[in-house]
Amino acid sequence: MxxxxxxxxxxxxxxxxxxxxxxxxxxxxxxxxxxxxxxxxAHADAMIFPSIDHLDNLSNRLQAGFIRLAKDEALWQGxxxxxxxxxxxxxAETLDVGRAGVWLMRDQxxxxxxxxxxxxxxxxxxxxxxxxxxxxxxxxxxxxxxRVVDASDAVNDHRTAEFANGYLMPLGIGAMLDATLHKAxxxxxxxxxxxxxxxxxxxxxxxxxxxxxxxxxxQLLVFHELKDSxxxxxxxxxxxxxxxxxxxxxxxxxxxxxxxxxxxxxxxEFRTLRAAQLSPPFQPDGQPSREKAVALLRATAQGQPQxxxxxxxxxxxxxxxxxVSLNSIWLAGEQYxxxxxxxxxxxxxxxxxxxxxxxxLEQRNNALQVVNGLxxxxxxxxxLRLIAEETVRVLHGLRRSELITFFRLLPDGKRLQRLAALxxxxxxxxxxxxxxxxxxxxxxxxxxxxxxxxISSDLVHDERIDERVKKNLMGRGIGALVxxxxxxxxxxxxxxxxxxxxxxxxxxxxxxxxxQAVCQAVSLALANARHxxxxxxxxxxxxxxxLPNRAQLHRETAKTIEQATNNAKGISLMLLDLNRxxxxxxTLGHHTGDQLxxxxxxxxSAVLQKQDALLARLGGDEFAVxxxxxxxxxxxxxxxxxxxxxxxxxxxxxxxxxxxGSIGVAHYPQHGETSNALLRCSDVAMYVAKxx
Numbered sequence: 307m308x309x310x311x312x313x314x315x316x317x318x319x320x321x322x323x324x325x326x327x328x329x330x331x332x333x334x335x336x337x338x339x340x341x342x343x344x345x346x347x348a349h350a351d352a353m354i355f356p357s358i359d360h361l362d363n364l365s366n367r368l369q370a371g372f373i374r375l376a377k378d379e380a381l382w383q384g385x386x387x388x389x390x391x392x393x394x395x396x397x398a399e400t401l402d403v404g405r406a407g408v409w410l411m412r413d414q415x416x417x418x419x420x421x422x423x424x425x426x427x428x429x430x431x432x433x434x435x436x437x438x439x440x441x442x443x444x445x446x447x448x449x450x451x452x453r454v455v456d457a458s459d460a461v462n463d464h465r466t467a468e469f470a471n472g473y474l475m476p477l478g479i480g481a482m483l484d485a486t487l488h489k490a491x492x493x494x495x496x497x498x499x500x501x502x503x504x505x506x507x508x509x510x511x512x513x514x515x516x517x518x519x520x521x522x523x524x525q526l527l528v529f530h531e532l533k534d535s536x537x538x539x540x541x542x543x544x545x546x547x548x549x550x551x552x553x554x555x556x557x558x559x560x561x562x563x564x565x566x567x568x569x570x571x572x573x574x575e576f577r578t579l580r581a582a583q584l585s586p587p588f589q590p591d592g593q594p595s596r597e598k599a600v601a602l603l604r605a606t607a608q609g610q611p612q613x614x615x616x617x618x619x620x621x622x623x624x625x626x627x628x629x630v631s632l633n634s635i636w637l638a639g640e641q642y643x644x645x646x647x648x649x650x651x652x653x654x655x656x657x658x659x660x661x662x663x664x665x666x667l668e669q670r671n672n673a674l675q676v677v678n679g680l681x682x683x684x685x686x687x688x689x690l691r692l693i694a695e696e697t698v699r700v701l702h703g704l705r706r707s708e709l710i711t712f713f714r715l716l717p718d719g720k721r722l723q724r725l726a727a728l729x730x731x732x733x734x735x736x737x738x739x740x741x742x743x744x745x746x747x748x749x750x751x752x753x754x755x756x757x758x759x760x761i762s763s764d765l766v767h768d769e770r771i772d773e774r775v776k777k778n779l780m781g782r783g784i785g786a787l788v789x790x791x792x793x794x795x796x797x798x799x800x801x802x803x804x805x806x807x808x809x810x811x812x813x814x815x816x817x818x819x820x821x822q823a824v825c826q827a828v829s830l831a832l833a834n835a836r837h838x839x840x841x842x843x844x845x846x847x848x849x850x851x852x853l854p855n856r857a858q859l860h861r862e863t864a865k866t867i868e869q870a871t872n873n874a875k876g877i878s879l880m881l882l883d884l885n886r887x888x889x890x891x892x893t894l895g896h897h898t899g900d901q902l903x904x905x906x907x908x909x910x911s912a913v914l915q916k917q918d919a920l921l922a923r924l925g926g927d928e929f930a931v932x933x934x935x936x937x938x939x940x941x942x943x944x945x946x947x948x949x950x951x952x953x954x955x956x957x958x959x960x961x962x963x964x965x966x967g968s969i970g971v972a973h974y975p976q977h978g979e980t981s982n983a984l985l986r987c988s989d990v991a992m993y994v995a996k997x998x
Contacts, residue, residue: 368515369841371400376522376834377686386530387422390523391431394424397499397519401512404502405479407432408523410487410495415439418446418496427502442468449496453520454513455484459505481506483513485520489528497523518837525830547659549647554640556581556603568649571621579621586619590627606632606643618647666816673820676704677827684831688838690714694726697802697828702728704820707804709784713743713750714800714832720745722801729805731782747772750801753789757796759821760789764809785809790825794833802828848923850900851907856930859922863932863981867974877934877974878941879981881988882910882948883996884927885966894961901958902965903927909951917944930985938973945969968996 375381375396381389390408398406407423420435439446448455448465457463460482461470473479479500487495497520549565551558558579566573569584585595595617602612612632619625631646680700687693694712701710709729713722721742745751749771753760762768763786765779779787788804788811802825813821846858854862866877884906891899903923910921910929920932931948933941952967970991972978977987 365511366845368400368511369845371396372515372518372522373838373841375519376838379686381522381526382529382682382685386526386534389526389530390422391424393519393523393526394422394431394497395426397497397516398424398426401483401499401515403483403499405477405498405500407498407500408487408495409437409498410527411493412436415493421495423498444468449484449486449493453486453517455482456508456513457482457484458507460500461505478502480504481508483508483516485513485516487520487524487527489524494524494527496520547663551645551647553581553603553643553645559642565647568626568647569618569620570624575621584618584620586617586625589617602632603643606634607641609634615650616647670816673704673816673823676700677820677823680824681827681831684827685834687831688835688842690832690835691725693828693831693835695728697824698726698728701802701804701824704824707788708807709782709803709805711803711805712800713803715745715754715798716742719798722748722750725800730807743775744772748775749787749789750791750803753791753801754793754798757791757793759791759818759825761811761813762787762789763811766809779805783807786811788813788821790821792825792829792832794829797833799829799832799836851904851923853907853911853929854920854922856922856924859920859924859930859932860981860985862920863984866932866934867979867981870974876937876941877932878936878938878944878971879974879984879988880931880933880941880945880948880969880971881924881985881992882929882931882967882969883992884952885968885996887927887965890963890965894958894963898958898961902956902963905956905958906952906965909954910948913947913951914944919944930988938971941971941973945971968992970995 375393378392381392394406394408398404404426405423406426408421409418410421411417412419416439418437418439420433423432423435424430425432437445444465445455445468455465457466458481460466460474460479463482466474466482469479474482477500480503481501483499483501485497485499486493487497497516499516547564549568550562551565552560558577558581561573561576566576569576581599582596585599587595589595589598602614606612611634612630614630615627616630617625617627627650629648629650633644633646635642635644680697683696683700684693687696694714698710698712701707707729709727709731711724712726713724716723721744723742743750745754749760749762749768752770760770762771765771765776765785765787768776771779782805784805784807786806786809790802790804792799792801846855846861847853848855863877863879870877884902887899887902890902906927906929907921907923910931914921914931918934918936920934922930922932924930931944933944936944949967949969952965955962955964957963970988970993972984972987972991974984978984
């Protein structure tokens with residue numbers, strides 16, 4: 307029960323209990339340090355301890371803030387710099403810290419460099435600072451050891467005391483909360499939150515919030531890195547076998563390595579040339595090179611791509627004939643001409659290379675479009691079934707397999723439940739609402755265990771698959787299949803199956819990369835959906851009994867009243883209070899009280915099992931029942947049944963306890979037309995019942 311008052315239980319998803327063991331600071335290791343650290347310990351005496359009410363409000367605010375930020379499309383549609391500015395300023399404001407920054411690992415994890423830091427008091431952003439691991443070994447070890455460094459008294463904490471003289475005390479930093487960033491399972495940086503003033507005790511909700519924000523920043527860094535890499539890759543890969551030059555107003559501004567080799571000059575020399583200097587005075591058809599070039603460039607600038615043969619002259623005087631394509635592109639609001647130059651002496655080889663490259667690029671572009679479109683569509687979706695249906699739809703267009711299935715791993719870890727299917731035979735599967743496959747003995751289970759895509763090109767002779775599972779698949783005409791594991795941070799979430807009628811299927815490297823990218827996008831969507839669902843569930847349910855809380859009761863009551871019609875049956879709201887619970891709680895202790903409340907919830911739920919009713923815990927020993935489609939006399943019978951259930955003794959740790967209860971009943975609309983009005987009336991009725 308911690309320091310929580312009697313009868314009060316937190317509705318947040320995390321416990322706010324504190325004890326003395328959580329308030330330990332670094333021991334004094336030398337008498338010589340007494341004078342030096344005297345002021346630091348005096349400063350630590352001003353440790354900030356949040357109140358219980360503050361923690362309850364903070365928990366709800368952090369949950370709501372994270373959900374709102376995670377669903378913000380601007381983080382993913384804009385640039386990385388803007389996204390990080392928004393995130394760090396949001397974190398600083400939400401946790402009320404003076405400084406919030408993102409630091410990234412550099413030089414093979416031997417140095418931390420500040421990518422962005424928000425200074426709240428000045429309302430500005432800073433960057434450029436760096437920390438060497440050799441100078442601050444304790445801090446870097448702490449980052450490697452755990453997800454979060456919660457230095458409540460940063461000056462005296464053994465993990466951050468290294469910064470005391472040169473950083474913490476000069477800047478007035480009393481506490482630090484650092485959450486680590488990760489990329490591909492490795493430490494890649496840290497989200498650093500610095501509280502100015504006296505030390506500050508970081509609550510569990512604040513630590514989890516910081517870790518969640520660090521995960522979001524890690525995802526942003528990877529997402530924008532991939533987006534930037536894709537943009538650069540497409541430009542460079544488009545004509546990888548050819549020389550590429552970029553011109554602006556007749557000046558050569560850039561080129562690739564192939565161009566330097568073709569023109570036989572250094573990059574510095576190449577950039578000093580004008581385009582006219584790379585041509586002889588006249589072209590083979592007798593036209594002046596300058597006039598012809600001007601006409602071609604003018605047509606290109608007007609949006610008409612050009613393709614032609616051209617004679618070039620290298621700076622060393624040698625000449626060669628080439629095929630040239632010109633295209634106009636816009637970069638940062640300025641127009642450039644992109645020239646692709648090919649030496650015709652290798653025409654045939656270059657044509658074959660071009661065709662293969664074009665085909666590969668088209669396939670990659672199509673795959674990237676599919677993956678990016680799927681990721682964008684799934685982002686922010688919290689319905690697992692919608693995620694499954696959209697995934698099988700996209701995959702059906704990407705790879706023409708006869709049947710695509712989507713399974714989620716059930717909580718027991720023993721079976722995979724089908725959520726969606728598309729293709730030949732999918733309609734037949736759709737009639738089997740609870741269709742599932744075993745984890746053991748299935749290719750899906752093997753893929754999840756091995757954490758990689760598994761291919762069975764010939765189902766009949768595949769000894770990895772259990773005979774019963776194999777017989778089921780063959781009975782549906784399946785001859786080959788592919789299983790794609792859905793895993794997030796080593797947690798198995800489910801699998802996607804591509805099923806084929808004919809054996810002998812094969813996948814090239816690009817196709818496997820695409821399927822792997824789909825797995826990553828879908829796994830991230832599933833993990834985010836589960837996280838949001840958990841947060842929403844915790845916000846609306848009692849943490850001790852798992853029952854709906856007061857907020858959920860009001861929401862369900864309002865919904866029931868809104869749906870009520872003149873022809874519908876009535877609605878009743880009951881308020882139930884346990885008798886003598888406080889005496890039992892004070893006498894036998896809070897642990898016994900908790901067990902009594904859990905047993906009470908189970909007993910009341912059993913009574914209401916066959917009723918159209920919602921049982922909620924309002925706090926302390928108060929429970930409420932929303933009874934739907936009942937007449938007053940029926941609700942009174944229900945109330946008597948609840949009281950009768952409470953009269954039976956409870957057994958807790960070998961002790962039999964008799965409680966009993968009092969209940970008040972209010973009917974809609976006789977006693978009120980809103981949930982609050984009905985709850986007040988039932989409260990009055992319960993008080994009368996308790997005193998009579």
